[in-house]
Amino acid sequence: MEVRKNGNEIIISCLGDWTVYRSHLLEKELRKIRIEGERSCVVDFHGVKQFDSAGILLLLELMDLLHKRGNRCTLEGVSEKQRKMMQLLQRGYSKKPLPRRETGLLHRIGKSAVEEYRTLLAFLRFFGELSVSFFRLFLQPKNFRFKETVYHIEHSGLDALFIIGLTSFLVGLVIAYESLVQLSQFGADIYVVDGIGIAITRELGPMITAIVIAGRSASSYAAEIGTMKITEEIAAMRTMGFDPFFFLVIPRILALIIALPLLIFFSDIIGILGGMIASKFQVDISFSFFIQRLQEVLDAKHYILGLVKAPFFAFIIAATGCFHGFRVTGNTESIGIETTASVVHAIFFVIACDALFAVIFTQLGY
Structure with a gap:
């Protein structure tokens, strides 16, 4: 990821392969991002060559991180295939633990x-x-x-x-x-x-x-x-x-x-x-x-x-x-x-x- 300024906006360019094999490197890059103040951010996904569900989850984590810090965030350069996967993963993307399924006596028997x-x-x-x-x-x-x-x-x-x-x-x-x-x-x-x-x-x-x-x-x-x-x-x-x-x-x-x-x-x-x-x-x-x-x-x-x-x-x-x-x-x-x-x-x-x-x-x- 590359972070640069464009006037009052901060542009975060996503590059390379966003796959499970690169996830440990991408997580390190996520931890390095520091944006001072509540500024407008643009996440540019044009430069991503290959991706999988792990990469899309990291993108969702990046967006969530920026929103929590008070930054107004927009996403650009997402293909139709990437958008569909994002919508699919967003349904189950939650920080709350899943409720434990209650099992009754008949179920256990x-x-x-x-x-x-x-x-x-x-x-x-x-x-x-x-x-x-x-x-x-x-x-x-x-x-x-x-x-x-x-x-x-x-x-x-x-x-x-x-x-x-x-x-x-x-x-x-x-x-x-x-x-x-x-x-x-x-x-x-x-x-x-x-x-x-x-x-x-x-x-x-x-x-x-x-x-x-x-x-x-x-x-x-x-x-x-x-x-x-x-x-x-x-x-x-x-x-x-x-x-x-x-x-x-x-x-x-x-x-x-x-x-x-x-x-x-x-x-x-x-x-x-x-x-x-x-x-x-x-x-x-x-x-x-x-x-x-x-x-x-x-x-x-x-x-x-x-x-x-x-x-x-x-x-x-x-x-x-x-x-x-x-x-x-x-x-x-x-x-x-x-x-x-x-x-x-x-x-x-x-x-x-x-x-x-x-x-x-x-x-x-x-």
Whole structure:
């Protein structure tokens, strides 16, 4: 911009390209303009070669600045195209913030329903791709990633033994103490063995193990795959012709399907051990008598029914974690959001699946 005097008038000539690529330079020129007193100004737009909406907005800002300083301002040299764009932008050109849209209860419910519906469609798409990948792996077993599967068995199974053992031990301890408080009132202390054995092997052992693994492995899977997506490693794999499901999803799912039954078996033993110790200190039931009573009342079917749930729980946890990992978008905040969602959804679906098994086993007479 060039500023010159012509008698009592100040002429501001606009030159060159007024585009978004030059906007930072034009803003500097705007800040340099100083006009003393309330004088008449003419803004000449003849010399502008190229322009876009950013340039027209800067012109509007210049006009607004001159008016605020008390200068009488006129505009010259504006083409028809520039005038139409100016009229279009003037409709929304305002210094006042736009009023916040008020949303009612129905709006929020509808928005949540639409988001959940889209998530469901995305999961069905993911499940379809996963099914196709499993079928292709069945036809081409050489694509099976043995080393990755063993690594995830160690990472998701062996490394989780301590936290699962500690959790199961404390749960067995608490259940025994709470049960003995009630049973001792009726002289039925011995039946604590029945309750602990059946409850832990049939329900609590599988459930506790699955919830711990959901919080541990589902979040890990989502964060790992999400980070790979942000760093474009998954896009690079697709570009090189590798199927990400063979390398990232299937090894994790198979590893958890193998590891979870073993973890549930370990959880059952530690949970019963916790109940045994609590019974010894609370009502002095000896270890040998506890084990003898356990052999009498604990049928193999209760243990088997608990293990039957393991592959389903494992698939739900691993698939949910991987699904949310693939949903990560191009920012780090999305990793936290999807990781949290993976844990919440995995735990919810595990509990829902366990409730479904309970209904089925009851109807079948088990």
